[in-house]
Amino acid sequence: MAFFTNLSTLYLLTLVLPLILAASTSPNDVLSSTLEVARTSSLSSDNNKHGKTNNNNETATTNVETKRQRRRNRRCKCLKRFTKEVSQMIDERLEDFENKYLLHLNNDKEQSLAMQNEASSTTSRIQSIDKLLLRLNTDVVQTKEALSMMNSNLDVLRYELNHTRGDVRQLNVSFKDLDVAVANLTRFVSRVERMIPQGLTSPGPGGAVVSDPPKENYPRNCDEVFKQGGMQFQGDYYIMIKPDGVAHPFKVLCKIYNNSGWTVIQKRQDGSVDFFRTWEEYRTGFGSLEGEFWLGNNYIHHLSVQEPTMLRIEMTDWEGRTYFGEYDSFRIDNEKGLYRLHIGNYNGDAGDSLRSHWENHDGMPFSTKDRDNDGRYYDSCAEHFHGAWWFNNCFDSHLNGKYYHKGFHKNYFQRDGIQWNTIHMYSSLKSVHMMIKPAEAPVESEDDQKALAAGKKDRSRAKGKGKGRGASKKDRKRM
Secondary structure (H helix, E strand, O other): OHHHHHHHHHHHHHHHHHHHHHHHOOHHHHHHHHHHHHHHHHHHHHHHHHOOOOHHHHHHHHHHHHHHHHHHHOOOOOHHHHHHHHHHHHHHHHHHHHHHHHHHHHHHHHHHHHHHHHHHHHHHHHHHHHHHHHHHHHHHHHHHHHHHHHHHHHHHHHHHHHHHHHHHHHHHHHHHHHHHHHHHHHHHHHHHHHHHHHOOEEEOHHHOEEEOOOOOOOOOOHHHHHHOOOOOOOOOEEEEEOOOOOOOOEEEEEEEEOOEEEEEEEEEOOOOOOOOOOHHHHHHOEEOOOOOEEOOHHHHHHHHHOOOEEEEEEEEOOOOOEEEEEEOOEEEOOOOOOOOEEEOOEEEOOOOOOEOOOOEOOOOOOEEOOEOOOOOOOOOHHHHOOOOEOOOOOOOEEOOOOOOHHHOOOOOOOOOOOEEOOOEOOOOOOEEEEEEEEOOOOOOOHHHHHHHHHHHHHHHHHHHOOOOOOOOHHHHHHO
């Protein structure tokens, strides 16, 4: 502000000083002084030329000079008017100066005040935003803590749920075993009751009649248990069975489907069991009935030859679609016959990949990585495709291959997964169940009739050994 004040003062001085100088020395005074100088110089030159001048002329000259001096000492009448004009001019110049500088300064002040107000409002907004962000950060921290606590609670609940599921599963197994035991006991009691009137007795001490210990009987397959009322609800049943020709009973997984009891001979569901096994392992079976397993070729042989048997295969892909295929007859030979496969007519929506035109598995022996029985002369299909099956050259179906999660093969063209080519040639299946039960219609082929006749002959021979009093002690022990 002091700078602008000094500047205005200097500006006024530059305007006023020339005017004052001009006012103090009027044009008449300048002209009079000029004429006086000229006359003085003229008189001095005349005096020099002519010498003495007249006293009259000197007196006249003195009078004239006096008048002129008086006239010179008098002020100009136009001074007031001139001063007024100068004052007006100064006011106009000052007004222009104010309009040019001071108003601009006021505008700058107003803009500065506006900017300060805006800056203060922005600062207040930023402070409010900072408070909101701080509050939001606090809420986020609290939410994280709550989520962490909920996660820990969920872990505890998950652990308790898994533990409870294990307990429930164990209880289900116990109940199923109990149902099987009750069913077997019921059958045993009924058979004992039928045996007592037939005179199967021997003299005891003091002449008392004592019955011989009864033979322990097991169902031959799951369908017998179902028909006797031992399987009444949907679900998994674990039952001890003893097919004809088997020395000791063994446990199997039974399922109910279409008003029948099915014996599961193979199950794939999660890849927990390696199916790239040897001939001996496939002969006796491996895995767990609660998870993945292969029942065993020896057991499958006895189950399939004791009576006409049919096969059902249930499959699921990784998109959740389910398929099935049924064969009205199913049988495999014994170990001497290399567990050769014999199947009948097909029915289902999965497509027939066991009796296809290119790779027909019907009539093919079983092959493993250490027993190459396939139809390929230059290579082992079981070794190449990491599994075991009734390979031809090599397969259109291979349900014992490697388990691939999401169904993707590492090698697109190798196809060593769980394959059923009529569903998908280049994608592995998610789950498989192979089940058998007594056939609904009699078998028509000569091979099946011969196998059934051999099975009946074995059963009649076993029953004949235990009939009547003439049975030896050795035969009774076998029973």
